[in-house]
Amino acid sequence: MSETALQSQTEMTVSNDAIIQMINVHKWFGQFHVLKDINLTVNKGERIVICGPSGSGKSTLIRCLNRLEEHQKGQIIIEGTELTGDLKHVEQIRREVGMVFQHFNLFPHLTVLENLALAPIWVRKMPRAESEELAMKYLTRVKIPEQAAKYPGQLSGGQQQRVAIARSLCMNPKVMLFDEPTSALDPEMISEVLDVMVNLAESGMTMICVTHEMGFARKIANQVIFMDEGEIIEVNDPENFFNNPQSDRTKLFLSQILAH
Amino acid sequence: MTMEQKTYEVGAHPDLEPPITTVGVIGWVRANLVSTPFNAILTIVSLYLIYISVVPFIEWAFIDAIWEGSSDAVCRNENGGPKPVACWVYIDVWFKFIMYGRYPVEELWRINLAYIIALAAAVPLFIPGFKYKHWIGVFLLFVYPVIAYFLFVGDSFGLPQVETPLWGGMFLTLVIAISGIVASLPIGIVLALGRRSDMPIVKAICIGFIEFWRGIPLITVLFMSSVMFPLFMPEGMNFDKLIRALIGVMLFSSAYMAEVVRGGLQAIPKGQYEAAQSLGLSYWKMMGLIILPQALKLVIPGIVNTFIGLFKDTTLVLIIGLFDLLGAVQATFTNPKWGGFHTTGYVFAAFVFWVFCFSMSRYSQHLEKKLHTGH
Ligand SMILES: Nc1ncnc2c1ncn2[C@@H]1O[C@H](COP(=O)(O)OP(=O)(O)OP(=O)(O)O)[C@@H](O)[C@H]1O
Numbered sequence: 001m002s003e004t005a006l007q008s009q010t011e012m013t014v015s016n017d018a019i020i021q022m023i024n025v026h027k028w029f030g031q032f033h034v035l036k037d038i039n040l041t042v043n044k045g046e047r048i049v050i051c052g053p054s055g056s057g058k059s060t061l062i063r064c065l066n067r068l069e070e071h072q073k074g075q076i077i078i079e080g081t082e083l084t085g086d087l088k089h090v091e092q093i094r095r096e097v098g099m100v101f102q103h104f105n106l107f108p109h110l111t112v113l114e115n116l117a118l119a120p121i122w123v124r125k126m127p128r129a130e131s132e133e134l135a136m137k138y139l140t141r142v143k144i145p146e147q148a149a150k151y152p153g154q155l156s157g158g159q160q161q162r163v164a165i166a167r168s169l170c171m172n173p174k175v176m177l178f179d180e181p182t183s184a185l186d187p188e189m190i191s192e193v194l195d196v197m198v199n200l201a202e203s204g205m206t207m208i209c210v211t212h213e214m215g216f217a218r219k220i221a222n223q224v225i226f227m228d229e230g231e232i233i234e235v236n237d238p239e240n241f242f243n244n245p246q247s248d249r250t251k252l253f254l255s256q257i258l259a260h
Numbered sequence: 261m262t263m264e265q266k267t268y269e270v271g272a273h274p275d276l277e278p279p280i281t282t283v284g285v286i287g288w289v290r291a292n293l294v295s296t297p298f299n300a301i302l303t304i305v306s307l308y309l310i311y312i313s314v315v316p317f318i319e320w321a322f323i324d325a326i327w328e329g330s331s332d333a334v335c336r337n338e339n340g341g342p343k344p345v346a347c348w349v350y351i352d353v354w355f356k357f358i359m360y361g362r363y364p365v366e367e368l369w370r371i372n373l374a375y376i377i378a379l380a381a382a383v384p385l386f387i388p389g390f391k392y393k394h395w396i397g398v399f400l401l402f403v404y405p406v407i408a409y410f411l412f413v414g415d416s417f418g419l420p421q422v423e424t425p426l427w428g429g430m431f432l433t434l435v436i437a438i439s440g441i442v443a444s445l446p447i448g449i450v451l452a453l454g455r456r457s458d459m460p461i462v463k464a465i466c467i468g469f470i471e472f473w474r475g476i477p478l479i480t481v482l483f484m485s486s487v488m489f490p491l492f493m494p495e496g497m498n499f500d501k502l503i504r505a506l507i508g509v510m511l512f513s514s515a516y517m518a519e520v521v522r523g524g525l526q527a528i529p530k531g532q533y534e535a536a537q538s539l540g541l542s543y544w545k546m547m548g549l550i551i552l553p554q555a556l557k558l559v560i561p562g563i564v565n566t567f568i569g570l571f572k573d574t575t576l577v578l579i580i581g582l583f584d585l586l587g588a589v590q591a592t593f594t595n596p597k598w599g600g601f602h603t604t605g606y607v608f609a610a611f612v613f614w615v616f617c618f619s620m621s622r623y624s625q626h627l628e629k630k631l632h633t634g635h
């Protein structure tokens with residue numbers, strides 16, 4: 001670890017509970033500056049909602065947190081381990097950080113149960129029987145234990161997304177990242193997924209959600225972050241964020257999104 | 261005709277029989293054979309074509325064919341020419357040669373034993389729900405080749421050595437084709453992964469390898485293996501012609517397989533990689549558990565197509581002096597007593613090839629159906 005890394009780490013350990021720290025993070029896609037000087041600290045048990053217009057870099061930001069995207073400048077420290085090119089660290093961090101995608105990304109060639117048990121078996125080296133027991137536990141938690149033997153292609157979108165959440169939970173992650181988990185769903189399925197997420201939030205899981213479900217944000221978020229053009233424009237608690245936004249861009253965005 | 265038009269209460273409509281002209285034999289014929297005048301003409305023309313081609317063949321191969329006898333005389337006219345019908349006596353007389361080449365008759369049990377072991381091991385693979393399939397796979401891939409090698413070559417365990425120039429016929433065809441098939445899939449997968457690798461040197465090597473072997477005809481590969489290759493070897497170091505040809509065939513088919521597999525890899529959405537990575541799977545686990553199973557399933561038709569092509573291409577080893585099934589059939593023509601039965605010989609060889617290739621094709625369709633998981 002470089003000297004500056006050590007320094008900033010000691011600086012930041014003021015809040016001892018920090019699970020995620022992003023310090024002056026920048027990212028480019030070629031010439032395109034997609035993340036600009038991102039600073040963000042997430043403490044254990046905190047629930048952050050990120051919103052902002054399309055193309056503002058929300059997905060890129062949370063994908064940097066498990067290195068599906070690589071940042072080029074600044075530091076990302078997760079559970080005290082810095083994300084660098086070191087594959088060992090990356091895999092170690094990915095074990096602790098769960099991610100739920102917009103398009104579920106379930107493994108279509110495996111049954112629901114196999115989808116869930118796969119990572120515990122192969123990454124955590126858990127015995128098969130124990131993994132399947134764990135899988136059933138989380139399937140029950142997302143309220144679809146009866147679908148265990150089916151293939152993902154045979155489930156509805158809402159059910160698939162709940163399976164995807166359960167799949168991440170089976171790794172017993174310390175943080176869960178959600179990238180617009182409900183925006184590919186038909187309206188009548190959104191609430192079943194949000195219910196699961198609220199339930200998860202109430203159990204004390206640390207969560208970062210990119211979502212435009214403002215009702216959900218109001219209900220569970222500790223903080224709402226507004227991003228635009230690669231920058232964090234505003235960080236606020238939900239009450240103030242919705243009723244008393246500070247920046248004009250936030251106001252404009254909220255008026256657009258709440259208009260319909 | 262009085263149409264009986266019943267009306268039903270809304271919500272109380274019963275399930276009625278479909279109109280008679282849309283189901284059963286009449287419905288099928290109507291819909292498929294004579295749905296338009298043009299279709300009807302096509303049907304008649306097709307039936308006629310089938311009639312003029314299939315009927316004479318059946319007469320030639322079965323009805324008029326000569327089945328019994330032990331010498332060529334039964335298949336000849338008064339003037340000594342071959343009768344214009346299939347002479348199955350000829351196949352009967354030469355059967356051992358066509359199946360095993362010049363492999364010593366008293367050692368044929370070794371080949372047959374190897375066949376029996378392979379079949380016995382393969383049968384459970386077709387039993388649905390059989391638990392130890394992966395162990396059979398391991399046996400067939402890693403143990404069986406060793407057993408087969410010692411059985412075929414001999415020179416140990418008290419078995420007399422049988423030199424490879426004596427190998428021939430369908431036995432040799434199977435040895436070459438199965439070696440090529442078994443080697444091409446793993447090598448092809450590694451090459452395909454390498455070609456998509458982020459490491460520039462690995463990528464360059466794989467591209468170079470694939471494009472080199474794909475760019476030259478198999479005949480050239482075989483010639484090089486048998487004629488040019490020995491020139492590069494140190495004096496006195498000379499290994500078997502068959503082994504050289506085998507290596508050539510393996511490398512050649514691997515290059516083709518690599519491109520088939522790469523096609524499958526390209527069809528897997530990025531989200532599958534991301535989901536696997538986000539669960540903490542390492543590269544090889546991600547490939548082995550998530551990506552390859554899906555990619556290979558997608559390209560089963562292409563893989564089997566390559567296998568079938570390879571199986572038939574084994575006939576090319578004839579030009580470097582190895583006598584596969586077709587080569588053995590051709591070799592019998594040079595026998596002065598048995599000249600003139602080319603058609604029977606070729607039809608028989610074609611039939612044997614067809615049986616193998618068709619079986620592979622059917623098995624691939626069975627696999628595709630079995631692995632379909634509704635997406
Ligand atoms: N792999 C990539 N290569 C180049 N540009 C990219 C890549 N991925 C994203 N971008 C660009 O980066 C910007 C931010 O993308 P990102 O997906 O993070 O936006 P977002 O805020 O998640 O938007 P949305 O709400 O539409 O999902 C966009 O302008 C996008 O075009």
Ligand SMILES: [Mg+2]
Pocket residue numbers: 058059060179180
């Ligand atoms: Mg996005």
